Amino acid sequence: xxxxVSDTTTITLTWAIALLLNNCHALKIVQDELDxxxxxxxxxxxxDISKLVYLQxxxxxxxxxxxxxxxxxxxxxxxxIQTDPRIWPDPLKFKPERFLTTHRNVDVRSQNFExxxxxxxxxxxxxxxxxxxxxPLALASFLHVYDISMPSDAKxxxxxxxxxxxxxxxxxxxxxxxxxxxxxxxx
Numbered sequence: 001x002x003x004x005v006s007d008t009t010t011i012t013l014t015w016a017i018a019l020l021l022n023n024c025h026a027l028k029i030v031q032d033e034l035d036x037x038x039x040x041x042x043x044x045x046x047x048d049i050s051k052l053v054y055l056q057x058x059x060x061x062x063x064x065x066x067x068x069x070x071x072x073x074x075x076x077x078x079x080x081i082q083t084d085p086r087i088w089p090d091p092l093k094f095k096p097e098r099f100l101t102t103h104r105n106v107d108v109r110s111q112n113f114e115x116x117x118x119x120x121x122x123x124x125x126x127x128x129x130x131x132x133x134x135x136p137l138a139l140a141s142f143l144h145v146y147d148i149s150m151p152s153d154a155k156x157x158x159x160x161x162x163x164x165x166x167x168x169x170x171x172x173x174x175x176x177x178x179x180x181x182x183x184x185x186x187x
Contacts, residue, residue: 008127011167012135013142016062018156018172021148023094030054030096031179034144040180044140046133055140057096063108063117064088108132146176 118125
């Protein structure tokens with residue numbers, strides 16, 4: 001179980017970073033939010049996450065799903081569901097803002113089946129609580145402490161593998177440089 005939790009959390013963080021590298025405007029917005037809500041004199045802690053609404057929208061956009069009516073029995077094709085333009089305008093675009101406006105009240109715990117990143121019912125992921133704490137905290141910490149960019153002007157290859165989890169088909173190459181002065185890391 002521990003391997004499954006850490007593997008899927010790492011995969012989610014990899015996809016979030018890849019999406020942000022391909023959508024630099026969203027990366028700037030979240031880093032500005034981190035600077036305003038946390039500042040540059042300390043690092044992010046768990047109590048900051050509730051104030052980081054754009055970061056939470058990024059996590060939801062990374063895990064985006066679809067509404068399924070109550071009582072429906074399904075065999076899901078999540079890719080098709082999550083890219084239906086009747087439900088998600090511009091479904092192939094990374095738009096965290098949708099979770100600040102039209103989909104503001106969407107819950108990733110599959111209460112309304114609008115997002116199913118953790119499955120549902122008896123077969124739901126056991127690591128949901130861990131993931132919902134760790135993904136925002138790890139992503140916020142990473143984006144707060146480092147500026148990230150691509151080694152070239154090319155877009156990140158978003159090809160995925162097929163399996164129980166959707167790994168990136170190619171390694172994610174990222175250039176990182178510190179955003180905060182070293183004393184901030186040591187407090």
